[in-house]
Amino acid sequence: MNVIDVDDVSKAYGDVQALDGLSLSVERGATLGVFGTNGAGKTTLFKLLTGLNKPDAGSVSVAGADPTDGTTVRERVRYLPEHAGFPPSLTGREILRFHARMRSVPREERSHHVERILHTVGLADAADRRVGGYSNGMNRRLGLGTALVGEPAVLILDEPTAGLDPDGIRAFHEVVESLAAETDVTIVFSSHALGEIQRLCSEAVIIADGQVATAGPVEELRRAAADEVTVSLSLGSETAANDATAELRDHEAVSTVSRSGADLRAQTAPTEAYDLLTAVGEAYAIDRFEVREPGLEAAFHEAVGGDSRDTDDVPTPATANSGGEPA
Numbered sequence: 001m002n003v004i005d006v007d008d009v010s011k012a013y014g015d016v017q018a019l020d021g022l023s024l025s026v027e028r029g030a031t032l033g034v035f036g037t038n039g040a041g042k043t044t045l046f047k048l049l050t051g052l053n054k055p056d057a058g059s060v061s062v063a064g065a066d067p068t069d070g071t072t073v074r075e076r077v078r079y080l081p082e083h084a085g086f087p088p089s090l091t092g093r094e095i096l097r098f099h100a101r102m103r104s105v106p107r108e109e110r111s112h113h114v115e116r117i118l119h120t121v122g123l124a125d126a127a128d129r130r131v132g133g134y135s136n137g138m139n140r141r142l143g144l145g146t147a148l149v150g151e152p153a154v155l156i157l158d159e160p161t162a163g164l165d166p167d168g169i170r171a172f173h174e175v176v177e178s179l180a181a182e183t184d185v186t187i188v189f190s191s192h193a194l195g196e197i198q199r200l201c202s203e204a205v206i207i208a209d210g211q212v213a214t215a216g217p218v219e220e221l222r223r224a225a226a227d228e229v230t231v232s233l234s235l236g237s238e239t240a241a242n243d244a245t246a247e248l249r250d251h252e253a254v255s256t257v258s259r260s261g262a263d264l265r266a267q268t269a270p271t272e273a274y275d276l277l278t279a280v281g282e283a284y285a286i287d288r289f290e291v292r293e294p295g296l297e298a299a300f301h302e303a304v305g306g307d308s309r310d311t312d313d314v315p316t317p318a319t320a321n322s323g324g325e326p327a
């Protein structure tokens with residue numbers, strides 16, 4: 001059953017067409033990753049899903065109704081904006097209790113409800129500390145905790161890990177993973193990190209220019225783009241890398257190649273990767289190499305027509321299936 005249906009939605013701000021005929025549906029319990037370049041329209045989409053804005057055209061249905069229709073739907077849909085602030089002198093528990101009261105959680109259930117959320121977001125040990133002393137990551141998890149009060153049907157998280165350090169990101173990921181595994185809440189999660197979407201999400205949508213460039217189960221998107229692997233090589237010098245790049249550009253098994261200093265990357269069929277390494281190794285000294293499976297990065301380039309042949313600015317995929325020093 002779909003919990004979110006967005007049908008041919010458009011939204012403009014003056015001359016800027018932020019969304020341009022975007023359609024999307026999300027099944028109940030899914031974790032949807034929303035990826036897009038800056039200005040692609042993600043926040044605009046989130047505002048429509050949470051009823052903060054109305055589309056100029058098209059329709060939006062969340063949890064069975066138009067999100068701008070009254071508070072009942074909005075109660076079931078929670079939005080965690082990129083920055084949420086809390087009064088620094090209150091404790092995490094006090095803030096969650098306040099939200100539980102505002103959300104009409106029955107008095108006799110409040111303590112238990114708050115306790116459960118504190119555990120879910122990993123703040124049980126810090127529950128009675130003032131939030132003024134919380135780290136950035138703890139604050140973000142408290143924000144997620146407030147969004148969980150009253151057991152919403154849909155959670156909308158706008159770049160929830162932006163600006164967090166690696167420990168903060170890991171702790172946040174663990175919370176999202178446990179929510180996805182243990183509850184039937186539907187999570188919509190935007191991120192600029194494809195690796196993060198790949199790790200956490202069952203579904204992904206790539207938005208470009210206010211439209212869906214591609215969408216589907218993460219595994220399917222990966223498989224669809226999986227006809228190639230990326231061979232990364234570090235050669236002894238920039239000159240060697242330059243020469244090798246020129247040769248690889250003419251190699252019929254290589255579809256794209258890019259270079260940055262003494263490092264180069266080539267895209268090729270999985271069956272060709274090691275022959276290619278051998279060929280380069282016969283002509284040049286290889287310091288390091290790695291063969292990476294395609295991730296969402298490949299799906300992204302395919303969807304938005306990115307060509308990495310002449311650029312050095314390619315995001316790094318999350319998975320690597322082999323690598324090391326050549327023998």
Ligand SMILES: Nc1ncnc2c1ncn2[C@@H]1O[C@H](COP(=O)(O)OP(=O)(O)OP(=O)(O)O)[C@@H](O)[C@H]1O
Nearest residue numbers: 013016017018036037038039040041042043044045
């Ligand atoms: N209130 C506004 N007034 C005018 N233009 C706006 C407004 N809000 C967004 N836009 C424009 O609409 C387009 C889509 O913006 P939106 O914030 O939805 O993108 P985004 O994908 O969330 O971007 P980012 O990743 O940078 O946050 C952009 O061109 C943006 O400049």
